[in-house]
Amino acid sequence: MRIGLFVTCLTDTLFPTTGQAVVAVLERLGHQVAFPPAQTCCGQMHFNTGYRREAVPMARGFTAAFAGYEAVVTPSASCASMIREYFPALAIEARDPGLARAVAEVAPRTHELSEFLTGVLGMTDVGAYFPHRVTYHPSCHSLRMLRVGDAPLRLLRAVRGLDLADLPEAEVCCGFGGTFAVKNPDVSAAICADKVAAVRQTGAEVLCAADNSCLMHIGGALDRQRSGVAVMHLAEILARTEDTR
C-alpha cells in the first residue's frame, strides 16, 4: 500500500523521532511510506483559537500535498480529527467547492496510526519488543472525537515484554487544550497536576499516548518535577524490537 505520512508540524519540528518511528513500523510491515514535502500543518491551532480564516490555506495545502495517496497516516489523533471532523465545515465556510471536493476525497482516507494499524491493516501484533512498565493516557481527541477505542491498548498489549499499568481516571483530560495551556495557565496546570499524580501512582517508567501534544504537556510537568518518568509516543514503542534496543 502506498502510504503518505502526515507527520504534523509539532512532531516535525519538536519530536522527529516519532515520525522516524512511524516510518520504521510501517516499513517493517512491508509498506511503502512517502513523505510529501509540501505538507505543513493541519491548521488546528488556528482553527481552535478562532483564526478560521488563517486555517483555510493550511487545509488547502494539506489536501494538495496528499491527493492521490491510498492512505494518509498521522501520529496524531488530534490532527486526524481536525481533518476528518472540521475540514468539511471549513471548506463550506470558505465557499470553496474545490476544497470541499478535495476534503471529501482525502479526509476519509486519513487515519491516526493506531486506527490504521488495527482498523485498516487489521493487526495488533506489529512485532515490537519493549521490556518496560508503561501506562497509557487516552488523549481526549483520540477517545471522544476519533473514537479509536481500545486500539492503542490492544497494540500495547501485543508488545513483547511490555508491562501495561492501568492509569487511574485515564479518560480525564490532561489540561493541555492547545492555546488553553497558555491562555489559562493556572487551570491547565491544576488539571495536569492530577494527571501527573495518577501517572506516578502507576509506578510506570514510561507514559505513552497517541498524541505528542498531550505528551509534551504531561511530560513537561513530569520533567519539571524530575519525576524520572519518561514519555513516549505510541509509535516509538511500537518501533522498538530486540534489534533496536
Next chain:
Amino acid sequence: MPTYLGMPPFPVAARAAVADSQLRANLAHATHTIRAKRAGAVAELADWEQLRQAAKAIKDHTLAHLDTYLLRLEANVTRAGGHVHWAADADEANAIVAGLVRAAGADGVVKVKSMATQETGLNEALAADGISALETDLAELIVQLGHDRPSHILVPAIHKNRAEIREIFRTQMPDAPAGLTDDPAALAAAARAHLRQAFLSADVGVSGANFAIAETGSLVVVESEGNGRMCVTLPRTLISVVGIEKILPSWRDLEVFLALLPRSSTAERMNPYTSTWTGITPGDGPQDFHLVLLDNGRTSALADQTGRQALRCIRCSACLNVCPVYERTGGHAYGSPYPGPIGAIISPLLRGVTSPVDASLPYASTLCGACYEVCPVAINIPEALVHLRAKVVDAKREKTFSPERTIFQLSGRVLRSPRLLASAQRAAARGSKLVARSGRIRRLPPPLNGWTETRDAPAPPPESFRAWWARTRGPRS
C-alpha cells in the same frame, strides 16, 4: 444579566479560584460523587442514546417552529385563565414582575429555584423596588443568606461544605436553632422551619419552568425538595418567568425529557416532585396566574446556525459535573448564572462577545469533549466553543492592534509554507542551543511564560523530521 456587569475575564477569576484550597476540595468531592452516580443511572437505560437523539430532534423541531408553538402556548394559557406577558429583555421582565407584585398588593414573594430569574437579576431588581424575594430552594437559600452567588446550575451552593453552611445559618438565619450542628438532616430541618411561615403567609409565588407544554398551555417544574410545590400552590398569585426555548409541543414530548433530566442532573430515576399546572383552577391553588415569556438574547442565539443548539439545553448540569475546568474553578469564575461548559457558550450567545468576560468564556475549555458526551440533548459544546472563538476573533478584526492576531497571522504564513517552516525549524534549532539544558527549556518569554511557570518545554532538536527525511531519503522522495 445586570448583576454580572464588570466581571473580570475568566483567566483572572480562575486564577484566584484555583488557589482556594477549600473551594478545590469541596468541588472535587461534589463533582466526583455526582459524576459516578450519573454514569450509573444512565447505564441502567439500554436506549439512552435513542432517548438522547429523540430529545435533540424534539427540541430542534420546536426551535424551528418556535413562532407557531409560542402563539399556541399563549392561546392555551389564556384560555385556561392565565395571563401571558412578553419580555424582550431582563429589564422588561423584571418590570413586569414588579408591577404584578404591586398590583397584588404585596411587598414580598417566595421563589422557586429558577435560572431565568437568576439571569434577569430579578431579586436585585425587586429589592430596588422595595419588594423582598425569598429563595426557598435549600441551596439557593444558603447562597442568599450568605450574600453570595450561585456557582452551579443544579446545586447553587456546591462551593460550600456543610461546616460552612452551618456557619451561614448560625450567623445569618435569625431563627436558627441553638446548638445547630453540621449534620445535613439538622441543617435541612433548620431551613424547613425557617421557610414554613413564609410559605403559609406569602401572597405571591415566583417560579420559572423546566418545560412549557404548548398543546394545553401547561407549565412543568421538576424539583427535589417540595418547596417548589408549596410556592406554586399556596400563594394567591403565581408569576412564572420562562425562557421562550423551554417550550415543548405536547405531553408526549415531555415523557422523553422526564426520563433524561433526573438521571442527568441528580442521577435519580425519577425526581421526587414534578408539579404541573394549567392556568387557574377555581377554588384550588393560585387564582391569578401570569406567564412572563423571556427573550433576553434567545432570538439572536436562534439566528446563529451553530450556536442555536445551545437553546436545546434543559439545565441538567451534567456538563458541569464532568468538566475538568469547572472542577478546578467552580462557577463564579464564569461571570454568569450559567457556569461550566454550557455557560461558556450560553452566556456569550445571550450577551454577545464584547465584554471582557464574555470574550474570554469560549476559551475557558480544553475542548476535551467530556461535556458533549454526557449532554442529554447532544449539544456539541466543543463545536459551539470553537465557533464562538471565531466570533470573538472576528469581532476584533480590523479594529485595534492585537499582538495575538499578529502572532497568529505571522505563524499562519509560516505554517502554510514548507519553505518558511523549514527555515523556522532551522532557526529554532540554532536558538535551542542557547537556551536549552539537556533537551529541556525551563523558561520562555511572554506569551509562552504561562507554560514554563509549571512545565518544562521541549527544546527543538538539531534536525527536524523533514530535514532528516531529505538527508536520508532524498529531497524528492
